[in-house]
Amino acid sequence: MKIGVDYYPEQWNRELWNADAVLMAQTGVKLVRMGEFAWSRLEPRDGEFHFEWLDEAIKTFSRYAMGIVLCTPTSCPPMWLYETYPDIIQVGADGNRLQTGIRGHRCLNAPMFLYYAKRITEQLAKRYANNPSIAAWQIDNEIEAYPCTCEVCREQFRDWLIDKHDTIENVNAAFGNIVWSGEYSDVSQIKPPNAYPKAWQNPALCLEFSRFSSDTACRFISDMSQIIKRENPKAKITTNICITKDLPDIYRLCDGLDFTSYDNYPPVRIPENEEEFYSHSFNLDMMRGSNQKNFWVMEQLSGATGSWMPMGPTPRPGQIKGYALQAMAHGADTVIHFRWRTANKGAEMHWHGLIDHSNIPGRRFAEFAELCKIAPKFDVIETTELVSEVAILYSPDNDRAFRIQPQTEGFDYWEQLKCFHAAFSKYGVNVDIISPDADLTKYKAVIAPSMYVYSKNSAENIYRYVIKGGTVVLTARSGVKDPNNNCIMEPLPTVYREMIGAEISEYDPIGKDEQTIVDFAGNEYKCRQWCDILELGTARAYAEYKDCFYGGKPAVTMNRYCSGVAYYVGTICHMDFYKKFAGNIMKQTGIPRLNDLPQGVEVTTRTNGLDDYIFFFNNSERETDINLPKSMYSIIEDKEKNMLRLAPFGMEIVRK
Amino acid sequence: MKIGVDYYPEQWNRELWNADAVLMAQTGVKLVRMGEFAWSRLEPRDGEFHFEWLDEAIKTFSRYAMGIVLCTPTSCPPMWLYETYPDIIQVGADGNRLQTGIRGHRCLNAPMFLYYAKRITEQLAKRYANNPSIAAWQIDNEIEAYPCTCEVCREQFRDWLIDKHDTIENVNAAFGNIVWSGEYSDVSQIKPPNAYPKAWQNPALCLEFSRFSSDTACRFISDMSQIIKRENPKAKITTNICITKDLPDIYRLCDGLDFTSYDNYPPVRIPENEEEFYSHSFNLDMMRGSNQKNFWVMEQLSGATGSWMPMGPTPRPGQIKGYALQAMAHGADTVIHFRWRTANKGAEMHWHGLIDHSNIPGRRFAEFAELCKIAPKFDVIETTELVSEVAILYSPDNDRAFRIQPQTEGFDYWEQLKCFHAAFSKYGVNVDIISPDADLTKYKAVIAPSMYVYSKNSAENIYRYVIKGGTVVLTARSGVKDPNNNCIMEPLPTVYREMIGAEISEYDPIGKDEQTIVDFAGNEYKCRQWCDILELGTARAYAEYKDCFYGGKPAVTMNRYCSGVAYYVGTICHMDFYKKFAGNIMKQTGIPRLNDLPQGVEVTTRTNGLDDYIFFFNNSERETDINLPKSMYSIIEDKEKNMLRLAPFGMEIVRK
């Protein structure tokens, strides 16, 4: 595993560069990421390029055998560019143009921005794409599918719609514009739905605009990537993903890239209540699933976070090292810490790096140094990958659609995914988070929560999987919408009815209220948010409602379909249900389980086909012991062990 | 009683029309409402009218002996109209123009909107006003007194003010503009008070603007109504009222209309705590009181509600039928359910109709069918009306004024009205909600809560009533403001002092704090929000404060005035007080009471002068029994009964 740091040469006096490089080399740093905010120093005036300082910075660090991750600086255009073309800045949902002085605020469709973005990317590519010190490229920074409503975006959105739907009549039909006499008689009447007032918006229009915004972000990354590839087809290119509410479609985003990278900020405060606890490993598995390969962490938690928002607590002992190793346990081969030294200036000066403002390395740096020290032991692991028998399907389209129409008070698409992820993780198995369109044949069980918006590809993919013997779990709010985000005139779950062997006669959006279900073994569980009332066809009831007017009606069903099995969970439960349910699925499908793992202990396995490396991570603040079934070889401690004693956030890796 | 449904022919394929009509006819549907959102199909291009489809729709349903309620479509102008005249859209309080694609967003003062609205209304009137299938007309949809601040509204508001006050000097005096050197030297300086920042606004200006907005809405409805009357003076015309914070003056709104209609969405979740529980019957009584006649329900709860907001729970068994019958118990002669089938497209696709997206009739439809089946039994009831001995005065002007200046934390004008309504309702009597200017002579007791803004008519009306022997209850915050919303320089309750025989020496706006009052019989009650400290003149104390520096001072008084009695309740209490107090008022005035009604059971009586029909409605989730004093004839079950067993939301109607 390679350990790196984020570094901003343009923010520090040159005298510091060499001192920093020396300390990095001593510590064992192997990669230095730089450049993503440096446009104003690379091109201080229109067309006047200054690369000497970057040449020197690259030389300074590569002199000590560190590789450079070079970023394109398009996230922060320089002031002179705004001055000349003020309309390259995004316009917010309320119609106001953002102000300068911040970051990530350029409009990705603005023609003059694109002209200059391409030029600076080209210049960098020409100068550095064949420089052997460059280990990888990062395009832009934390790209978002931001819903810009500027005049250019409006125009392009109109074109995008007509490209897709052919005629204005088709758009009217797709949006159901007749409903409120909102039929467009001219394409110019189409407006992004983010305007005023917030409510009353057409969900079909909203979903299309959200897709358009995502496409915009993905196309920008792809176009910039092509510019570098043109100079060096072997250049390794990525963009760093940051999970926000405006996350672009991660599968499309990562499609043309060489590898996925992720900005990883696990929580410092660990909730006591198991119900509230979702390991950050969900996000890591999702990153691995974005293109089903190992990935990099491009920014890793290094200190207290905070900026315009108040600071949070400083990482607990073990978290700097442990969370980096947890990333490896889920498929990261490289972890780059954000950042070497905390910024003394600018809006993010309270987002702490490894070294504090004082420039005196302290406790966190010492822990980072330990990490660097043991990292070479993991070289054997770099050639391994995670093989999973369980997959959970994450669909960007459903994610978007649920944000547009929250189904009921408390309903949260991500929460449901994380519940299933946590339930299987508690048995110590690898879990993949993948696209509904991904190849499912290698899995023994596939969880497909709330397959809300119909996609022909995805539905056929799931059918093919079950027909050939797979086990699938579908849940409430599946098959509800057609691809235009309109309701389908068929009994729910529409296209999935045949597979689950049951249909929904009615539903009860209970929101914050609670109901109770009883499973076939007599166990009772509280459920919440949504209750589908099912009528059995070929299916059997796995659990039934206890009370209300649907007491005795099935809530969860199980159906043998062709060679496979389809479960349907018509409600949202708590962890007690999901854990038991996951256990039963694993029993049924023959996935081996580790029972009785202590709370917070996460177990994953990486393999190269010959050797298996098992990771035991203690994601809790309590020391805990694990007795191994047989003596195994500890990679970190270089010896055989029967028992693993895990400190808080401690990691052990054994070869099986 | 006639049962109907809301139907949107323009939203469905024509193949469905006939199938729907057949099912409606089988089910017993008697009325179909249509047209309120169909402008873009009636006039797809400027001046190009297409009525053939509407002709056919009307024919399709009237063929099965169903009457048509035809709506004018002015709530949703078509896109081509916005394109030509973008300034026909409202401008919000913050100065931003609303966007298209929603509903109810046209400015009711915009000249070009009015031109087109009149034309389409005229076209519809000419074609259908004498069509015998048209049972009634609905003007526009859920009209609101929306505070539009567009340039036209500003101008018209200025004219409205000068019309009313004659000179700019009078406006300055009425607004007290001298206070902050805000005296207008030119009429152009007058601006609606809805701008920026929200606070600091002059309450006199705010009240006038709110009255202007209400007048705008009322005038629009009246003008459109006249257009139809011109074609057929016997046309039955209404507009459907939806209770929102921008409710126009309901008395003025209904004044020129043939009948009142109401969009009735009672709550699905019934609060357990009696304190939180206000029956939706308050609203129904208010609708009957809007013009003191029986009314229609134009939209009736039919399924789970939700749209841009999350969905709520689905109606409980009994609610579809029970809430429709509850409306009848309070004076509805027609109940039209919203809507036949849930929309599959558009922003309101989660606002459920009787039939789900699937088009498979289910549990709720079955209950609706039952309702239709028994409806013919109520034909005898159609000629009856509610006669009440108790009235509560609702004043739109006070309602507005309290929104402008919330008196204290928690103070809520409607809550106070609803407390009194619930208190009397618990004794099984009819209660009217009427205008302070309505004829009071027929009532034995009149509750006049918080008569805040002085109206000469209302005050004289109340005085006349008491002088001739009536019993009135006044409450805190009466007589505070002159008609311009300024404070009166007299001891409170100013004009009402003489009548109540007491005056207020001081008040304590306690907000969320609590005090205690003790009534003449020694009962203690908590009180809240406001404490008037009274000095007795001719009055006697009904209750006194227990603590604080006004311990021992009267809080509630009773005064014999001329031939009548005037109570004054100087504080806000909880239901325990109001129930006891209502009981005492009824005892004093000789209104017969039903004691010991089970919680949630509502009893009202409709009469035709000969026969009395008593309605027993169980507005709760618990089955309950009522023992009748003697055997009575059940209209629903067609037999004599001594005991009524009411299912949850069950209704029994007996002839006395």
Place this chain on the structure above:
Amino acid sequence: MKIGVDYYPEQWNRELWNADAVLMAQTGVKLVRMGEFAWSRLEPRDGEFHFEWLDEAIKTFSRYAMGIVLCTPTSCPPMWLYETYPDIIQVGADGNRLQTGIRGHRCLNAPMFLYYAKRITEQLAKRYANNPSIAAWQIDNEIEAYPCTCEVCREQFRDWLIDKHDTIENVNAAFGNIVWSGEYSDVSQIKPPNAYPKAWQNPALCLEFSRFSSDTACRFISDMSQIIKRENPKAKITTNICITKDLPDIYRLCDGLDFTSYDNYPPVRIPENEEEFYSHSFNLDMMRGSNQKNFWVMEQLSGATGSWMPMGPTPRPGQIKGYALQAMAHGADTVIHFRWRTANKGAEMHWHGLIDHSNIPGRRFAEFAELCKIAPKFDVIETTELVSEVAILYSPDNDRAFRIQPQTEGFDYWEQLKCFHAAFSKYGVNVDIISPDADLTKYKAVIAPSMYVYSKNSAENIYRYVIKGGTVVLTARSGVKDPNNNCIMEPLPTVYREMIGAEISEYDPIGKDEQTIVDFAGNEYKCRQWCDILELGTARAYAEYKDCFYGGKPAVTMNRYCSGVAYYVGTICHMDFYKKFAGNIMKQTGIPRLNDLPQGVEVTTRTNGLDDYIFFFNNSERETDINLPKSMYSIIEDKEKNMLRLAPFGMEIVRK
């Protein structure tokens, strides 16, 4: 002590003036403040001045030997001025111009506003500056450092920055603009940071803009003051301070003024929980400290408050009189009540004066009359002042900086100051709140909480004080920022390290979490928000952390430095700690303490060098007794007393 009232002759019929003056004279009122909102009557049209009515008003009241406090009316320009120059109104943070019809909304940098403001001030000065009835002048009203973003303010802010930093390069360096490529290439690119979106702002830019806004307010007051001084150099001039989030730098504001005045609205609701309770005396001490002299109260609580916000409770018996005397106990020589009679019109009609809308004097007026009656007894006190041995440093610059970057959830600069103030106050000593640049030599102990932004003057002042034998208490977040609001590259607390003999190896921003500290005597206290982890140099530990990874590390230290002592409190505690800590400081520095004062009782002392007058104020709702160590002479009751029985909000003053 002089008692006065605020009066608005322009709001009342002239018939009332004389009646009011007679009642004031009978009651014992000595001062009448007027004029601050009367511009539209003083200059109803451009250049047309009407002073006759003001002449008459002044005559009416001075006839009864009352002095006049005359206010300049620049807080509310007349409408005709806005009509001619609409851009004299402020532009809010979101870029929208405020509307007319409110107050305090003029832009203090708008050239045409300044032209007219100077002219009306000049006119008033020429006419009244030498009128012997004028006791004092008030400039404007409740001036705020409002962050106006209008075009003029933008331009002036740019000039202000260049004046201060010389070159655009220096501004770029000071703001760290390189961080996000935000380097200005032209001065026109500089924009106030209050725009859209709210977050992501550069803290260096924010602090400079906040300083600029404060400077704007201070300069305006100073300029207007000069105009009056030009006519009469002996005129006594002030401006009334209102504590809001946009408070200007009070030291700079009061610098050129003859005395400080304050709008004093202590809370009517007294919290039961000691933790929540901060006496309003903190604000009074701060006003005295603004220029280290006695001060006036220009507006004093007289009734229930409320306006656009709901009304709060009416003052409890004793509060009208008691809070006025509390102000005297902290250095007020004059208390003017807001207002004589409650406004019947305008936005503030619910902000109650001494007399209610009814114009019938009531309970509150009677208490005010009592106050007036005893006021002459305090004439001897007018020549006295408070001498303190403890000072707390309040820094406007730190106040601002902490608003810009809230350190952690719950962190509140003012709360910390108030905790220390309350802790010392509980021992019955005078406490000064002063500038970090004030002369400290006269204090035995100086509390310097969170000296966040470095100021050379302040740091040297504190060092000088300790070197010469003073005792100082520094606390967490000291020495963090350089004068540009950037972090200093040195171990914390940077410049104060040497003095405290310790340094901070790490900190933990725990926010709402809690930790525990144990002092040298074994007492445990909960701490919160922030934990500095200290390494001792020459210092000793006063308290250590108990748990977490820094258990056993010092949290509070004590260091002998030269002839003095420097404490450092590296965390935020609750009152239990501060009270004990203050007691220890007082013991160490030899400040005499009154132990066992009942909760809520405040004791201060005023002296003229010969006689000491001790004030005992019961700031609680419970009667309480104080046994004096020896018999003393009660100024209020004119007799010797051994025991003081204090009613709720009661005051006793004894001569020692």
